[in-house]
Amino acid sequence: MDTQSQIEYIRDHLDRSIVVIGLMGVGKTRLGKALSSALSIPFQDSDDEIEAAAGMSIPEIFEKFGEPYFRDGEHRVIRRLLDDENAQVIATGGGAIMTAATADLVWEQAISIWIKAELSTMVKRTSKNDNRPLLKGGNSEDILKNLSDLRYPTYAKANIMVESDKGSFDEIVNNMISQIYEYLQ
Numbered sequence: 251m252d253t254q255s256q257i258e259y260i261r262d263h264l265d266r267s268i269v270v271i272g273l274m275g276v277g278k279t280r281l282g283k284a285l286s287s288a289l290s291i292p293f294q295d296s297d298d299e300i301e302a303a304a305g306m307s308i309p310e311i312f313e314k315f316g317e318p319y320f321r322d323g324e325h326r327v328i329r330r331l332l333d334d335e336n337a338q339v340i341a342t343g344g345g346a347i348m349t350a351a352t353a354d355l356v357w358e359q360a361i362s363i364w365i366k367a368e369l370s371t372m373v374k375r376t377s378k379n380d381n382r383p384l385l386k387g388g389n390s391e392d393i394l395k396n397l398s399d400l401r402y403p404t405y406a407k408a409n410i411m412v413e414s415d416k417g418s419f420d421e422i423v424n425n426m427i428s429q430i431y432e433y434l435q
């Protein structure tokens with residue numbers, strides 16, 4: 251079946267939001283936005299929503315209130331987004347799914363997509379800005395490797411997995427679409 255027919259099928263049958271998970275720098279926002287526009291459904295970014303609700307940036311939240319406070323806010327934001335009865339694509343921050351209560355919501359209420367990339371890809375992409383508090387304390391390659399070991403078993407519970415550094419951008423988006431289509435069958 252061609253991609254356009256798969257998109258139509260998904261639009262007719264999608265009764266849940268699609269949540270994008272994966273480590274920092276894999277391209278969750280970029281791919282999530284492309285998926286939402288292909289499906290003509292809204293896009294939300296949980297990090298942006300947390301910043302808007304707090305009226306400050308993520309580094310400021312970490313610095314002033316600490317990570318547990320950030321995780322609470324992240325949980326509330328994701329719960330609110332998932333409560334919306336309209337299906338949307340929600341890109342989450344890399345650690346969101348490691349909060350058990352947030353993971354419960356995502357596994358139960360959404361279709362989850364794990365976006366995965368090689369360590370070198372994540373290192374390169376995250377080096378472009380310094381807005382990630384967890385990467386500030388040391389060598390980003392070591393930190394991302396440790397986070398991979400810690401988080402991959404949880405990410406692997408997602409309904410769908412795509413690799414963001416294999417193939418062209420369009421191929422990756424089409425791969426997500428065909429896996430969502432198959433998931434909904």
Ligand code: S3P
Pocket residue numbers: 272273274275278297308342343344345346381382383384
């Ligand atoms: C985090 C990832 C970040 C952001 C925060 C913590 C993490 O989002 O939520 O800095 O724990 O992996 P991105 O994955 O969009 O960079």
